Amino acid sequence: MRSKSSQRWLQRHVADPFVRRARAAGYRSRAAFKLLEIDARERLLRPGTRVVDLGAAPGGWSQIAAGRVAPGGIVVAVDLLEIAPISGVIVLRGDFCDAAVQAAIGSALGGHPADVVLSDLSPRLSGIASADQARAADLLRAAIGFCRRHLRPGGTLLAKVFQGEEFGGVRAALQAAFREVRTRKPAASRGESRETYLLARGLKGP
Numbered sequence: 618m619r620s621k622s623s624q625r626w627l628q629r630h631v632a633d634p635f636v637r638r639a640r641a642a643g644y645r646s647r648a649a650f651k652l653l654e655i656d657a658r659e660r661l662l663r664p665g666t667r668v669v670d671l672g673a674a675p676g677g678w679s680q681i682a683a684g685r686v687a688p689g690g691i692v693v694a695v696d697l698l699e700i701a702p703i704s705g706v707i708v709l710r711g712d713f714c715d716a717a718v719q720a721a722i723g724s725a726l727g728g729h730p731a732d733v734v735l736s737d738l739s740p741r742l743s744g745i746a747s748a749d750q751a752r753a754a755d756l757l758r759a760a761i762g763f764c765r766r767h768l769r770p771g772g773t774l775l776a777k778v779f780q781g782e783e784f785g786g787v788r789a790a791l792q793a794a795f796r797e798v799r800t801r802k803p804a805a806s807r808g809e810s811r812e813t814y815l816l817a818r819g820l821k822g823p
């Protein structure tokens with residue numbers, strides 16, 4: 618039998634207009650609309666852009682990115698979970714922190730650094746808010762480390778973050794690494810959810 622909270626989640630999910638729109642449009646996740654909205658405003662993804670999508674499963678963001686960067690661009694999608702093939706996307710399975718996975722990402726990019734790193738990374742949630750926020754913050758710090766190795770100077774990181782006691786620290790870490798950091802909360806991100814997105818532009822050189 619389902620718990621009360623998972624019943625509530627299921628009822629909300631079924632009634633959610635973004636879930637219905639995602640299904641109708643053939644997107645694998647309602648999260649696709651978050652990237653669509655941010656990209657419409659910020660124009661991150663253009664033909665020729667090289668993109669790495671960290672924590673990409675089931676693949677909604679990668680579907681959007683693949684449509685935007687063609688022709689000439691590359692989208693590399695990485696996740697601990699399996700991602701079913703997506704047209705125009707190089708799919709890798711593994712932990713993006715692993716050296717071997719990072720080497721595979723580098724090869725998939727053809728030896729060039731990325732122009733844009735997308736991070737919708739989420740840890741497996743325990744339900745204990747402070748522990749979940751700390752793990753999410755660790756993932757974001759790892760994503761910043763990834764950018765130092767695989768994003769070009771001047772490049773952009775769009776990253777999910779969670780409001781809470783870790784927020785100031787991760788924002789400061791982004792500000793240390795990038796010239797400009799702005800908060801973006803797309804309409805598809807549920808109002809009651811603690812998640813928001815930080816858009817960090819202009820990776821500083823070494």
Ligand SMILES: C[S@@+](CC[C@H](N)C(=O)[O-])C[C@H]1O[C@@H](n2cnc3c(N)ncnc32)[C@H](O)[C@@H]1O
Binds near residue numbers: 672678698712
């Ligand atoms: C919210 S989902 C991403 C949804 C995706 N943006 C979409 O539109 O379909 C977050 C993902 O982060 C992945 N993840 C968490 N830690 C990871 C890690 N260390 N390496 C790779 N993927 C990771 C999880 O497996 C999960 O699939």
